[in-house]
Amino acid sequence: MAHADPELLTLLALGEPAPDESTEDHLRTCTECRSELAALREVTAIGRETRAERDLPMPSERVWAGIAAETGQSAEPAPVIALARPRRRWRAFLAVAAAAAIVGAAGSIAVDRITTPVTTEQVLAKTDLARLTAAPGSARGTASVVRTADRTVLRISVDGMPAPDGLYQVWLFDGTATMIPLGVLTNGQTDMPIPDAIDLRTYPVVDVSAQRLGQQEHGTSMLQGKLS
Amino acid sequence: MPAGVTVLTGASNTVDETTKSFVAGEQGALRAVYERYAPAVLRVASASLPSRADAEDVVQTTFVTAWRSRESFDPAKGSLLVWLLTIARRRSIDVLRSRTRDENVVKALHHADGGAADEPARPDQVVDRMVVLEAIGELPPQQRQVLLLAFYDDLTHEQIATNTGLPLGTVKSHLRRGMARLRQRWEVDGGTR
Ligand SMILES: [Zn+2]
Numbered sequence: 001m002a003h004a005d006p007e008l009l010t011l012l013a014l015g016e017p018a019p020d021e022s023t024e025d026h027l028r029t030c031t032e033c034r035s036e037l038a039a040l041r042e043v044t045a046i047g048r049e050t051r052a053e054r055d056l057p058m059p060s061e062r063v064w065a066g067i068a069a070e071t072g073q074s075a076e077p078a079p080v081i082a083l084a085r086p087r088r089r090w091r092a093f094l095a096v097a098a099a100a101a102i103v104g105a106a107g108s109i110a111v112d113r114i115t116t117p118v119t120t121e122q123v124l125a126k127t128d129l130a131r132l133t134a135a136p137g138s139a140r141g142t143a144s145v146v147r148t149a150d151r152t153v154l155r156i157s158v159d160g161m162p163a164p165d166g167l168y169q170v171w172l173f174d175g176t177a178t179m180i181p182l183g184v185l186t187n188g189q190t191d192m193p194i195p196d197a198i199d200l201r202t203y204p205v206v207d208v209s210a211q212r213l214g215q216q217e218h219g220t221s222m223l224q225g226k227l228s
Numbered sequence: 229m230p231a232g233v234t235v236l237t238g239a240s241n242t243v244d245e246t247t248k249s250f251v252a253g254e255q256g257a258l259r260a261v262y263e264r265y266a267p268a269v270l271r272v273a274s275a276s277l278p279s280r281a282d283a284e285d286v287v288q289t290t291f292v293t294a295w296r297s298r299e300s301f302d303p304a305k306g307s308l309l310v311w312l313l314t315i316a317r318r319r320s321i322d323v324l325r326s327r328t329r330d331e332n333v334v335k336a337l338h339h340a341d342g343g344a345a346d347e348p349a350r351p352d353q354v355v356d357r358m359v360v361l362e363a364i365g366e367l368p369p370q371q372r373q374v375l376l377l378a379f380y381d382d383l384t385h386e387q388i389a390t391n392t393g394l395p396l397g398t399v400k401s402h403l404r405r406g407m408a409r410l411r412q413r414w415e416v417d418g419g420t421r
Contacts, residue, residue: 010404011385014378043360043411047379049349050361056267059284064262066288071295073258133380176365177264226369 004033013040122147127206127225129158134210135222136162143206143225145194152196154182157189158208158223166213168222172203175226179207179218200227247308251298258295265309266291268358269316275351276320286323290316309362310417313355320351356414363413367406374399375406 004012004026008019018024027033068074126144131137138160146155156170168185170192180203183192194200204227211219246264249257269290273283293315294301301311349357364372377383377391389399 006408007400007404010407011400013407014385014403015382016384039411039415040407043407043414044379046353046356046360046414047364047375047407047410049353050357050364051380053271053354053357053361056271058263059266059270059287063266063284063288064259067258067262067291067295070288070292071258177260 003030004037006036009033009037009040013037013044015044124152125200125227127227129156129206129208129223129225131223132221134220136160139223141208141223141225143227145200145227146191152194153191154194154206155189155191156185156206156208158185161222164210166211166215166219169209169211169219171207171209171218172198172200173205173207173224174203175205178203204228247303250308251301251303253295253298258291261294261308261312262291265312268309268362269312272313272316272351272354272358273320275349275354276317277323282323282327283320286316286319289319293319306417307359307362307413310355310359313358317351317355359417360410360414363410364406367409370394371402371406371409374402375410378403 004023008023012018018027027037124145124147126142129141129143131139139158140160141156141158143154143156146153154170154172158168161168170182170185170190171179172182172194173179180198182194183190185208206225206227207218207221208223209219209221246257246260250261266287270283270287273286273290274280277283277286290312294312301308364375367375374388374392374394377388378385383391385396385399385403388394389396392399394402
């Protein structure tokens with residue numbers, strides 16, 4: 001018999017049952033497939049463990065100050081963009097994975113309520129906002145980049161979100177290290193001007209976070225979507 | 229889909245660019261690398277050092293050391309992340325050695341080595357997780373989403389297909405490719421240590 005199909009080995013490593021006895025028989029006798037499966041199982045185990053590592057904190061401010069002093073760097077973060085420098089560049093690559101756990105992706109299902117054509121407006125990009133693990137099952141939203149006569153805005157509306165302890169904040173995220181706060185979300189539909197200096201190719205991810213009142217850094221992501 | 233869409237989808241290889249500018253010693257590069265990797269470095273240091281202050285000292289030393297010896301970093305031998313985490317682990321061990329007479333630290337260490345079910349992860353396990361986490365973050369978005377539904381939400385490929393509306397074949401292919409990519413990164417960067 002031929003070796004087990006790589007897709008099948010992947011499913012087995014993820015814990016799905018073998019589809020038939022011939023696969024099990026083959027795995028019993030073939031060391032090559034067995035070691036392949038063992039390696040994939042190890043990757044699966046580590047992959048599952050990363051769940052606990054998705055929201056790691058930055059070191060306290062004094063650490064960067066110390067590094068800057070020792071290496072002769074400016075203690076100030078380098079400006080990311082000229083006009084709307086984020087209050088804080090935040091969250092390392094880990095945010096990427098945190099952002100990615102999207103359950104029951106709203107993708108194809110969500111009703112797009114915001115693209116009713118208006119002759120003076122042009123939709124440049126849009127995305128459904130899928131809920132992250134911190135959000136309740138009912139949460140969802142949409143965001144679109146709309147060019148109006150005189151400006152470009154992020155038009156965002158959300159639904160099914162619980163009343164926040166503090167407030168909900170909307171960010172543009174580069175998917176790796178930098179989040180730019182755009183504004184505070186109010187009920188229904190909100191238009192938030194996007195400063196010209198922000199290149200949406202660099203910041204394609206729309207993020208809605210729950211913030212404690214007075215909290216400047218990025219809080220807990222609730223909804224996310226990638227503009228396209 | 230409106231015509232403007234394509235403008236927004238050009239992928240940029242920011243990881244490589246950041247690493248390159250770091251090695252070249254460019255202005256702002258250290259800060260950029262710090263912001264990307266400081267949480268992971270702190271996590272690894274904290275896996276060996278019970279005191280947060282000690283762990284943060286290791287973070288500081290790690291980035292200073294890395295910056296000063298950046299020309300010795302060889303991307304062919306592994307990622308910048310793993311290079312930083314390796315420095316952090318060595319520094320953590322140094323700090324531990326210097327503290328071996330401190331009863332509390334020794335106790336805390338023994339505790340960390342104990343066999344309890346929810347014991348803290350060992351430093352090498354944490355490094356593996358960071359490597360895989362970064363690799364997950366670099367997957368194409370749809371592949372990543374599918375894989376994380378399997379990892380974190382424990383969905384079968386059929387449930388993932390139902391949830392995402394993707395065809396079964398696409399889900400299986402995303403799972404295989406995503407997993408192969410993580411494995412490759414882990415074997416290059418983690419498994420061979
Ligand atoms: Zn075989």
